[in-house]
Amino acid sequence: MAIEPGQAVDLSGAMVLAPATPADWLVVGPVAIPIVTGAILLMVRHETRLHAGLAVAGLLAALLCNIGLLARVLDQGPLVMTMGRWLPPFGISFAADALGASLALVATLVAVVCALFATADIGAVGRRYGFYPFMMLMMAGVGGSFLTGDIFNLYVWFEVFLISSFGLLVLGSQHKQLDGATKYAILNLVGTTLFLTATALLYGTFGTLNMADIARKADGLRENAPLTTLAVLYLLAFGMKAAAFPVNFWLPASYHTPRIVTAALFGGVLTKVGVYALLRTLVMLFPPELELLSGLIAWVAAATMVIGIMGALAQTDLRRVLGFVVISGVGVMLAGLALGTSEGLAGTVFYAFHSMIVMTALYLLAGVMNGLGGSYSLSKLSGLYASNPLVAAFALLLMLAAAGLPPASGLWPKVMLVRASLDSGQPWLAFAILATGFLTTLALGRVFILTIWRPRVVAGPETPASPYLGYVALAVLSLPVVVMGLYPDPVISVAERAASAILDAPAYIGTVFPEGAAQ
Amino acid sequence: METILAATVAVFFAVSIYLMLSKHIIRILLGVAIFSNAVNLTIFTAGRVVREVPPIIPEGLDTPDRITANPLPQALILTAIVISFSIFAFLLVLAFRAYQELGTDDTDGMRVAEPEGEALPPLGY
Numbered sequence: 047m048a049i050e051p052g053q054a055v056d057l058s059g060a061m062v063l064a065p066a067t068p069a070d071w072l073v074v075g076p077v078a079i080p081i082v083t084g085a086i087l088l089m090v091r092h093e094t095r096l097h098a099g100l101a102v103a104g105l106l107a108a109l110l111c112n113i114g115l116l117a118r119v120l121d122q123g124p125l126v127m128t129m130g131r132w133l134p135p136f137g138i139s140f141a142a143d144a145l146g147a148s149l150a151l152v153a154t155l156v157a158v159v160c161a162l163f164a165t166a167d168i169g170a171v172g173r174r175y176g177f178y179p180f181m182m183l184m185m186a187g188v189g190g191s192f193l194t195g196d197i198f199n200l201y202v203w204f205e206v207f208l209i210s211s212f213g214l215l216v217l218g219s220q221h222k223q224l225d226g227a228t229k230y231a232i233l234n235l236v237g238t239t240l241f242l243t244a245t246a247l248l249y250g251t252f253g254t255l256n257m258a259d260i261a262r263k264a265d266g267l268r269e270n271a272p273l274t275t276l277a278v279l280y281l282l283a284f285g286m287k288a289a290a291f292p293v294n295f296w297l298p299a300s301y302h303t304p305r306i307v308t309a310a311l312f313g314g315v316l317t318k319v320g321v322y323a324l325l326r327t328l329v330m331l332f333p334p335e336l337e338l339l340s341g342l343i344a345w346v347a348a349a350t351m352v353i354g355i356m357g358a359l360a361q362t363d364l365r366r367v368l369g370f371v372v373i374s375g376v377g378v379m380l381a382g383l384a385l386g387t388s389e390g391l392a393g394t395v396f397y398a399f400h401s402m403i404v405m406t407a408l409y410l411l412a413g414v415m416n417g418l419g420g421s422y423s424l425s426k427l428s429g430l431y432a433s434n435p436l437v438a439a440f441a442l443l444l445m446l447a448a449a450g451l452p453p454a455s456g457l458w459p460k461v462m463l464v465r466a467s468l469d470s471g472q473p474w475l476a477f478a479i480l481a482t483g484f485l486t487t488l489a490l491g492r493v494f495i496l497t498i499w500r501p502r503v504v505a506g507p508e509t510p511a512s513p514y515l516g517y518v519a520l521a522v523l524s525l526p527v528v529v530m531g532l533y534p535d536p537v538i539s540v541a542e543r544a545a546s547a548i549l550d551a552p553a554y555i556g557t558v559f560p561e562g563a564a565q
Numbered sequence: 566m567e568t569i570l571a572a573t574v575a576v577f578f579a580v581s582i583y584l585m586l587s588k589h590i591i592r593i594l595l596g597v598a599i600f601s602n603a604v605n606l607t608i609f610t611a612g613r614v615v616r617e618v619p620p621i622i623p624e625g626l627d628t629p630d631r632i633t634a635n636p637l638p639q640a641l642i643l644t645a646i647v648i649s650f651s652i653f654a655f656l657l658v659l660a661f662r663a664y665q666e667l668g669t670d671d672t673d674g675m676r677v678a679e680p681e682g683e684a685l686p687p688l689g690y
Contacts, residue, residue, distance in 0.1 A: 198641060205648045212655060224663040226678040231656055232593055235649075236585065236600065242645055243604045249638060250611030303678050362686040424686045492686070500690045 062131045069118060070127040073140045075111030076150050076189040079104055084182035094173040098165040101178040105158045105185065112151040112189075119147045120543060124557040126195065134195075134558050135256035141195030141558055145395060145544035149322055150192040152399050156314045156406045156523075157185045163410055163519040164307045166512075172305065175217055181311070184210035191319050195558060197245055198255045200323065204238050204287070211316065214308045215300065226300035233296040237286035241323075244279035251276070258558035260331050261551045268334065277335035280327045281343070288320030288376050291350040297373055298357060302365035302422075306413030309365060313372045314406030318398050321379045328383065329391065330548045336386055344384035348478040351377025355482050358489040364412045364422045367493055368405065371448055374482055375401040378463065381475055385466050391545035393462030396537060400455040400530065404447045407523035410516060411440055415497060417511030421504070424493065429502025434513065438498045440520045445490040447527050450483040455530035458538065570610040577603035590660045590670040597656065601649035605642045612638030 083104025090096050119125055119142055128137040142150075161181065168177045187207025194200050211234075215227045245255070251271045252260050264273065282293070289297040297317070301309050328336040336343075354374030361367045375397070382394030412422065418434055419427040431438045447454030460479055467476040530537050547554065577599055584596030612635035620633040664670045667677060 198644075202644065202648070205652070209652055209655065212652075212659075216659065219662070219666075221666050222678045224659065224666050224677075225675050228590065228659055228663045228675065229672075229678075231652075231659060232590075232597060235597060235652055235656065239597075239601055239604055239649070242601075243607060246604060246608040246611050246638075246641075249608070249641070253635075299679055360686070362683055425684065428690075496687060496690065503690070 060133055060136065062128055062133060062137075066127070069125060072111060072115045072118060073125050073127040073142050073193060076108050076115065076154065076193060077140075077186050079108040079111060080182045080186035080189065083107075084179045084186065087179040087182060088176075091174070091176065091179070094170050097173045097178040098161070101161045101182060102158065102165075104182060105154060105161050108185070108189070109151070109154045109158055112147070112154050115142055116144075116147040116151050116540075119144055120540065124547065124554060126558050135254045135259040138199050139195035139256060139258070139558055140193050141258065141554070142193050143544075143547040143554060144540065145322070145325065145547050146192040148395070148540050148544055149318065149398060149402075150189050152402050153188050153192070153315045153318070154185065155526075156402050157181070157311065159410070159519045159522050160307050160311045160314075160406065162522075163310070163413070163515060164305075166515045167305060167307045167413060172217055176213060177217055177305075177308075180210045180213040180217070183207075184214065184311070188315055188319055192322060195257050196255050197248065197257055197260065197327075200326075201238065201242055201245055204241065204319075204323075207316070207319070208234055208238060211312065214311075215304050217308065218305065220303070223303045226303035230296050230300035233286065233293075237283050237293075240279060240283035240286070244276055244283060247272075247279070248276050256558065257326070257331060258551075258555045262555045262559075264331060273332055274335050274338060277328060277332040277339060280332075281324065281339060284320045284324040284327070285346065286320070288317050288324060288380075289350075289373050290346050290376055290380055291353050291373070294350065294354070294373050294376075298366055298369045301369040301372070302363055306365070306409060306416065309368075310406045310409030310413070313368060313409050314402045317372060317376050318379075318402055321376060321383075321394070321398060324380075324383055325391065325394065325548055329386065330551050330554065333386075333551075336383075340384050340386055343380060344472065344475055347377050347380035347384050348475060349377070350374065350380060351482040352478060352485070355485040355489055359485065359492070362424050364415070364424060364427065364493060364497070365409070367424075367489060368408050368412060371408070371486065371489070372401075372405050374486065375405065375448075378460070378479060378482065381463050381467065381479060384475070385463075385470050385472070387466050387470055388542070388545050388549055389462055389469070390466035391549065392538065392541040393459045393466055395544045396462060396534075396541040397456075397459035399537065399541070400447070400459055400527075403523050403526055404444055404454075404456065407440075407444050407520055407527070408448060410519050410523070411437070411444055414513050414516035414520070415441075417516065418506065418513055419497070420507040420510070424496050426504040427497045428500040428504065429506075431498045432501070433506075433510075436517060437513065440517075440524060441494055441498055443524055443527065444520075445494055447531070448490055449487040451487065453528065453531045455527045455534075455537075456483075457531060458534040459541075462538070462541075566614045566616075567610055570606060570614060574603050574606045574610065577606065588672050590663070590672065593672075594653070594656055594660055598653055601645070601653070605645055605649075608638045608642050608645065612636075 124143040190203035286293040351374045358370035382390040450456035450460040464476040581596045581600035615634045
């Protein structure tokens with residue numbers, strides 16, 4: 047069709063012409079609401095009194111949006127919105143499937159609790175230096191990572207939450223923080239740059255960045271393109287973000303240095319974004335390469351969980367114990383990725399829900415214990431059962447959860463993962479998961495004995511911090527831990543839907559490209 | 566042209582990895598800067614390098630009639646440059662502050678967050 051000079055070009059074939067429906071707004075809401083709230087918080091940065099209320103309100107709105115999104119995705123399948131009205135693969139798509147939507151929901155829930163806890167933990171100075179704006183922008187980055195359907199856009203969201211996390215990490219500028227933040231910042235920047243390297247090579251190979259488009263073109267290119275190289279680069283880059291052994295040493299060097307609520311948010315949310323990105327790229331885009339790498343990933347998973355928890359056994363500082371528990375949880379999640387079966391991946395997803403909530407709760411618990419006992423050191427913190435039995439109750443529940451013992455939520459994902467390893471003929475991986483559970487019981491049991499049961503050895507602070515807001519935060523997080531432990535069926539079914547969403551690439555491709563999915 | 570650029574990228578990656586293996590923060594930072602430039606050049610090369618051919622589709626055709634450079638990677642590089650530049654600026658300030666406060670840029674000496682010779686945790690009570 048020749049186009050005369052001056053004639054308007056008909057672009058209707060390349061554009062989304064239907065107006066955006068309310069459901070479309072659900073997809074961008076979990077990202078747009080935190081960004082807008084963050085911008086408002088920057089505008090009112092001098093009015094530190096308003097910060098906490100605005101941040102909690104913004105995160106609650108994002109939480110509602112996430113609930114609506116997950117309900118809609120579970121009801122009617124993945125939901126796609128393409129930016130700028132250009133049809134995919136030209137416009138950048140946001141594609142929410144059960145995996146992304148459910149993880150975004152749990153992450154936002156955790157962030158709401160952290161924002162609430164921070165009202166007491168972060169004083170006027172911290173707010174003045176921008177705690178809440180950084181937190182909102184970080185949650186926007188995390189939500190964007192979970193919901194985007196474009197791999198370069200995923201890189202941009204990674205950088206968004208990375209640079210916000212730098213801001214949170216150095217808030218306070220203590221010597222320890224500068225030391226920890228230097229190591230965290232450099233190693234994480236190298237990790238995301240590796241991610242960008244892999245994406246550059248991927249674009250050179252595929253000529254597209256839309257994940258659904260990559261998934262449907264991969265089979266045709268497998269013969270003569272170095273897809274295994276790409277898969278290995280993604281494994282290394284996201285393994286670094288997820289803190290998998292042997293590229294995990296930035297985590298215990300930095301996660302104990304910032305304010306406890308920052309550590310809680312990081313420990314709960316950030317490593318799981320790395321695990322999510324591994325699931326998304328390896329399971330959905332490169333399944334044959336994942337099969338090739340599964341032996342390696344299984345060893346990495348086993349080493350991460352066992353070495354992680356052994357690190358926890360050797361620590362004196364309560365927060366560093368928790369940092370190593372986070373690492374060993376990442377190993378358990380990687381076990382499901384190594385198996386690659388539907389049940390294994392469902393176990394990984396369930397464990398990610400559980401780990402986000404429990405690790406955040408454990409860090410917040412450490413903050414409450416520090417407020418009451420005046421120290422994070424296991425050689426000083428003591429006698430909490432005598433003074434605050436409620437803290438002991440929360441500690442017992444959360445430590446049982448982290449160790450994977452009933453009645454808390456850690457039991458079921460481990461059952462699923464152990465069964466999946468036995469079904470795939472890898473009993474040693476099942477043994478590693480069970481041994482890690484045993485060692486976690488030892489490591490956290492020791493913390494419980496020393497800090498809670500042991501009679502007070504060092505006098506605590508003269509005026510202990512009021513723990514009531516901490517109790518509220520811990521109660522809000524303990525509720526899902528107990529409910530998921532006692533009635534796991536709904537969560538298991540969500541996790542199974544999430545696993546099938548990434549295993550069934552054609553269905554995902556079909557929602558991004560309604561016509562032409564068969565190409 | 567692509568061959569020369571590919572060789573340059575290889576040299577950049579080698580130099581940056583060598584620098585990042587150093588113990589001194591300032592060398593690591595130089596390595597990081599070269600590393601992100603190596604990646605930018607990789608993206609640039611991945612989009613074909615063709616001189617003086619505008620990526621314009623002539624009248625009456627659906628695709629360009631000659632091989633042209635893909636403009637998308639150049640947009641990606643712009644994004645990546647902005648991001649890596651701003652993060653690098655942050656890292657420089659952070660490293661300088663760490664050097665001022667800790668008195669060293671040797672990573673072996675930066676043991677404030679993870680002190681050496683920490684007492685073992687109590688074995689019981």
